[in-house]
Amino acid sequence: MNKRTDHITREACIALDQHDPLGAIRDAFVLPASTIYLDGNSLGALPKATAAAVAKVVTQEWGQDLIQSWNTAGWFMSPQHQGNRLASIVGAGPGELVITDTTSVNLYKVLCAAAELARKQHPSKRVLLSETSNFPTDLYMAQSVCKHYDLRLELTDAKGLASALNGDVAVLMLTHVNYRTGAMYDMAGVTQAAHGVGALTVWDLAHSAGAVPVDLNSANADYAVGCGYKYLNGGPGAPAFVWANSRVVSATKQPLSGWWGHASPFAFDANYVPQVGIDQYLCGTQSMLAMAAMACGLDVFEQANAVGGMTAIRAKSLALTDVFMDLCAARCTEFGLVNVTPTAHQTRGSHVSLAAPNGGYAMMQALIARGVVGDFRGGGATGEADLLRFGLTPLYTRFVDVWDAVEHMVRMLQANEWQRSEFNRTQAVT
Amino acid sequence: MNKRTDHITREACIALDQHDPLGAIRDAFVLPASTIYLDGNSLGALPKATAAAVAKVVTQEWGQDLIQSWNTAGWFMSPQHQGNRLASIVGAGPGELVITDTTSVNLYKVLCAAAELARKQHPSKRVLLSETSNFPTDLYMAQSVCKHYDLRLELTDAKGLASALNGDVAVLMLTHVNYRTGAMYDMAGVTQAAHGVGALTVWDLAHSAGAVPVDLNSANADYAVGCGYKYLNGGPGAPAFVWANSRVVSATKQPLSGWWGHASPFAFDANYVPQVGIDQYLCGTQSMLAMAAMACGLDVFEQANAVGGMTAIRAKSLALTDVFMDLCAARCTEFGLVNVTPTAHQTRGSHVSLAAPNGGYAMMQALIARGVVGDFRGGGATGEADLLRFGLTPLYTRFVDVWDAVEHMVRMLQANEWQRSEFNRTQAVT
Numbered sequence: 059m060n061k062r063t064d065h066i067t068r069e070a071c072i073a074l075d076q077h078d079p080l081g082a083i084r085d086a087f088v089l090p091a092s093t094i095y096l097d098g099n100s101l102g103a104l105p106k107a108t109a110a111a112v113a114k115v116v117t118q119e120w121g122q123d124l125i126q127s128w129n130t131a132g133w134f135m136s137p138q139h140q141g142n143r144l145a146s147i148v149g150a151g152p153g154e155l156v157i158t159d160t161t162s163v164n165l166y167k168v169l170c171a172a173a174e175l176a177r178k179q180h181p182s183k184r185v186l187l188s189e190t191s192n193f194p195t196d197l198y199m200a201q202s203v204c205k206h207y208d209l210r211l212e213l214t215d216a217k218g219l220a221s222a223l224n225g226d227v228a229v230l231m232l233t234h235v236n237y238r239t240g241a242m243y244d245m246a247g248v249t250q251a252a253h254g255v256g257a258l259t260v261w262d263l264a265h266s267a268g269a270v271p272v273d274l275n276s277a278n279a280d281y282a283v284g285c286g287y288k289y290l291n292g293g294p295g296a297p298a299f300v301w302a303n304s305r306v307v308s309a310t311k312q313p314l315s316g317w318w319g320h321a322s323p324f325a326f327d328a329n330y331v332p333q334v335g336i337d338q339y340l341c342g343t344q345s346m347l348a349m350a351a352m353a354c355g356l357d358v359f360e361q362a363n364a365v366g367g368m369t370a371i372r373a374k375s376l377a378l379t380d381v382f383m384d385l386c387a388a389r390c391t392e393f394g395l396v397n398v399t400p401t402a403h404q405t406r407g408s409h410v411s412l413a414a415p416n417g418g419y420a421m422m423q424a425l426i427a428r429g430v431v432g433d434f435r436g437g438g439a440t441g442e443a444d445l446l447r448f449g450l451t452p453l454y455t456r457f458v459d460v461w462d463a464v465e466h467m468v469r470m471l472q473a474n475e476w477q478r479s480e481f482n483r484t485q486a487v488t
Numbered sequence: 489m490n491k492r493t494d495h496i497t498r499e500a501c502i503a504l505d506q507h508d509p510l511g512a513i514r515d516a517f518v519l520p521a522s523t524i525y526l527d528g529n530s531l532g533a534l535p536k537a538t539a540a541a542v543a544k545v546v547t548q549e550w551g552q553d554l555i556q557s558w559n560t561a562g563w564f565m566s567p568q569h570q571g572n573r574l575a576s577i578v579g580a581g582p583g584e585l586v587i588t589d590t591t592s593v594n595l596y597k598v599l600c601a602a603a604e605l606a607r608k609q610h611p612s613k614r615v616l617l618s619e620t621s622n623f624p625t626d627l628y629m630a631q632s633v634c635k636h637y638d639l640r641l642e643l644t645d646a647k648g649l650a651s652a653l654n655g656d657v658a659v660l661m662l663t664h665v666n667y668r669t670g671a672m673y674d675m676a677g678v679t680q681a682a683h684g685v686g687a688l689t690v691w692d693l694a695h696s697a698g699a700v701p702v703d704l705n706s707a708n709a710d711y712a713v714g715c716g717y718k719y720l721n722g723g724p725g726a727p728a729f730v731w732a733n734s735r736v737v738s739a740t741k742q743p744l745s746g747w748w749g750h751a752s753p754f755a756f757d758a759n760y761v762p763q764v765g766i767d768q769y770l771c772g773t774q775s776m777l778a779m780a781a782m783a784c785g786l787d788v789f790e791q792a793n794a795v796g797g798m799t800a801i802r803a804k805s806l807a808l809t810d811v812f813m814d815l816c817a818a819r820c821t822e823f824g825l826v827n828v829t830p831t832a833h834q835t836r837g838s839h840v841s842l843a844a845p846n847g848g849y850a851m852m853q854a855l856i857a858r859g860v861v862g863d864f865r866g867g868g869a870t871g872e873a874d875l876l877r878f879g880l881t882p883l884y885t886r887f888v889d890v891w892d893a894v895e896h897m898v899r900m901l902q903a904n905e906w907q908r909s910e911f912n913r914t915q916a917v918t
Contacts, residue, residue, distance in 0.1 A: 117534075348725070
């Protein structure tokens with residue numbers, strides 16, 4: 059073990075857990091025995107309260123009260139009601155954010171709205187700028203929007219952003235925390251630079267919401283979307299969210315003009331009249347089973363508010379990722395694994411990725427067989443590195459979990475377990 | 489009582505129930521005691537198996553197996569897998585239909601795809617034709633699509649359809665069964681007429697799927713969407729579905745080009761390449777809680793297949809609506825209630841609406857207070873009649889329920905219960 063990490067022992071990690079202000083929050087989650095779950099950045103763990111809450115929606119609200127639950131159980135306003143609860147986690151105001159649809163669909167809405175607004179304000183601007191290693195669905199949606207709005211999609215790497223952000227840029231679309239490397243943008247600084255050249259900003263908070271402090275209003279961002287099933291623990295395929303700055307929210311219409319975004323949805327008016335504010339970003343009817351699970355994810359954040367909230371979450375996230383990076387640097391480098399996540403606190407999210415030049419997929423499979431669940435993100439199509447990705451969710455990950463995970467990884471690598479044939483099957487879908 | 493309905497007694501209705509081939513299927517549903525639920529056309533009742541199926545997804549698949557359930561529990565292919573099961577209910581082939589997103593969002597996809605195809609095939613056609621009394625969200629989405637594709641939305645009433653369907657029509661968008669009147673179009677005939685003038689057809693099956701026989705391929709329809717939470721009993725806000733004829737499905741790209749519609753979603757390719765076939769109509773990640781409930785709704789249709797399937801469902805639907813219409817004509821006409829649902833079998837869906845010139849909203853509230861749950865659809869904004877709407881879902885509605893519902897209605901009307909102040913509050917949202 060490298061000298062630098064001599065002080066990081068299993069006992070020291072246990073001591074950190076004992077003094078962790080968020081330590082008790084772990085008890086709000088179901089976590090399977092004999093698993094160290096480091097994939098909460100892909101699918102967050104199950105809050106203990108969720109099963110009963112969903113069962114209540116199914117058996118009582120749907121089963122017994124049926125259609126009347128749209129009023130009596132608060133179904134109708136739940137996208138707004140739960141949205142207001144989530145708003146405080148990402149620095150949005152009440153009435154500014156709704157929980158609805160998927161991240162991809164919401165991205166389409168805000169990209170179209172931004173493109174429309176840019177066309178009004180600066181008709182000569184022709185570029186939608188994004189990052190080469192942005193999450194693919196963001197780029198796919200952007201390709202479609204560019205076609206409809208006669209824009210040109212330009213991609214840059216993060217280093218080239220400042221020079222790519224020129225006067226041609228109508229809309230800048232970025233994911234705040236990179237899904238591969240965990241690198242985090244300075245939202246306020248980048249937004250200011252974008253506004254400096256007259257560009258609107260669209261932020262994808264998929265790997266940020268609930269993981270790192272986000273302050274959309276302070277950053278003066280224009281539009282944002284994000285995901286409910288990662289750090290917000292809303293369940294597989296949980297509804298996503300969408301926010302727009304009050305400066306711009308009603309300046310244009312988003313194109314998915316369904317009845318839920320109408321000013322009077324139950325007037326059954328023949329003409330679409332968008333609701334004022336973020337409600338126009340609603341479209342169709344949302345799953346109330348999914349919404350109930352989402353609400354339970356948000357409940358845990360309210361519990362966390364009593365012990366420091368996002369400030370405590372951020373502090374623990376940095377401490378967890380520090381320990382993980384230090385241990386990996388000391389113990390895994392000899393096996394060819396190289397950290398690609400920024401070491402500087404201000405540019406790091408809550409997951410850490412290790413580049414694996416050889417056998418990365420099999421290594422992750424071998425690790426999962428040991429009960430340590432991260433995930434693999436291949437670099438194939440983009441020519442980037444194959445990554446072992448580890449999400450360190452502050453709400454339920456312990457320091458001792460981090461220590462044990464690295465210990466498992468070292469033993470797996472020392473024994474070359476990943477070279478066993480069973481771990482080299484065709485890559486699974488997730 | 490009118491002579492015409494002398495033979496329809498409560499005892500006769502009980503006898504009809506005793507000989508109903510679908511009678512046993514009712515037992516597959518939770519139905520609250522002391523309620524006659526006639527609103528399954530708005531929110532279908534809860535199948536008994538749903539609570540356990542959803543609980544399994546929550547506690548085992550999410551809670552214990554976590555991210556691995558995308559592969560091990562079949563989450564990843566569930567939009568296609570459940571779609572294939574639903575396909576057989578609407579006359580679609582395997583691999584032609586997926587369950588995803590909302591009806592409104594799916595409508596946007598197919599309207600854009602159809603507009604794009606029409607532009608290729610017949611660039612001079614400039615009209616998207618629909619019906620004045622189509623469900624508002626359909627018209628709202630059409631308004632948005634028309635703006636993007638430089639089309640003109642023209643509306644006609646059903647009677648004027650034949651003459652409005654002229655050579656300018658690029659796309660004809662209709663709801664198969666009208667949400668207000670229950671009037672049903674001849675899908676094959678209308679599609680043929682549309683094709684005769686070179687127009688593409690988009691059918692909304694919200695009030696059809698699971699209620700009336702639909703044969704999309706025999707009708708040679710072009711595109712269809714529909715709803716999971718009405719007659720399919722998929723739960724509040726259940727995922728919707730989308731179908732495209734294999735002739736046209738890959739002829740154009742739909743604009744919501746998210747990663748789930750990509751040919752290789754987990755290759756994380758930088759460029760969007762649509763999957764061949766209906767899979768390109770997938771966009772983002774769906775709620776697996778909602779999908780599990782949807783699957784249970786479809787399970788009941790498989791049970792029904794053993795006792796006649798959609799043929800038996802249609803026969804019972806017509807018999808139920810006949811009884812209801814006859815009883816209402818005989819017993820409710822004197823109170824000013826007038827049936828607006830077609831009496832001819834071939835042009836009727838599975839709900840019946842009574843125009844209420846005065847006090848319709850209060851009448852429905854008074855009826856609900858008696859345990860008979862239908863709904864009210866005001867005609868205010870469109871200048872149409874206020875309607876009392878009753879969905880007669882063949883899977884769980886008994887003939888005796890119909891008799892009892894009318895009996896309650898007559899007593900409510902005789903006693904002028906609807907004039908009590910408690911039933912005249914501001915209209916609720918659904």
